[in-house]
Amino acid sequence: EAGVAQSPRYKIIEKRQSVAFWCNPISGHATLYWYQQILGQGPKLLIQFQNNGVVDDSQLPKDRFSAERLKGVDSTLKIQPAKLEDSAVYLCASSSPASGMGSWVYEQYFGPGTRLTVT
């Protein structure tokens, strides 16, 4: 099966410009995630969608970041205006359930990421 697709793979912009990233999840995966991975750190969840509804956006800087998932499939993440500290790799992931002791834990599959450099 095809994996999670992301584009572009690399993007360089100047501060105060805007940028958008695109993600196409694995077919049939209802849950989609956007993570920010700053150099030297682990990924940090920005936003989680279940179909086209937001489950968790508590760590999304809403004054400059926005995300949408139209029709519950593809998703876009936008930054406007960008700051120097937004330089990072933006990872998209989608998930399907895996069983465990009567509960369902979603196993996440990651795309290759978009490396953003803000100058």
Place this chain on the structure above:
Amino acid sequence: AQSVTQLDSQVPVFEEAPVELRCNYSSSVSVYLFWYVQYPNQGLQLLLKYLSGSTLVKGINGFEAEFNKSQTSFHLRKPSVHISDTAEYFCAVSDSLFGNEKLTFGTGTRLTIIP
């Protein structure tokens, strides 16, 4: 709130030697634990996961990890490493709430294999 601590930011190991990458977690509820590997310029790939049952979990590429509830640890091991194992390794924890399975990652351990 859950958290993950990876005690070593970098681990150099000679080729064909054994390796252990350490991970400790804290969580107020039942936990599900994961190890992901990230090769240069690539996304994260799942190595193995602990959901329930046997505390010794085997994953891909010859890696295994042991869940130790009393020590709140989930260390990753491989008996003999290869050059191709050079990568960043991330430990992650998820809580058991259905439909809200947020993954919390550690800061990663960079494994460097010395020929």
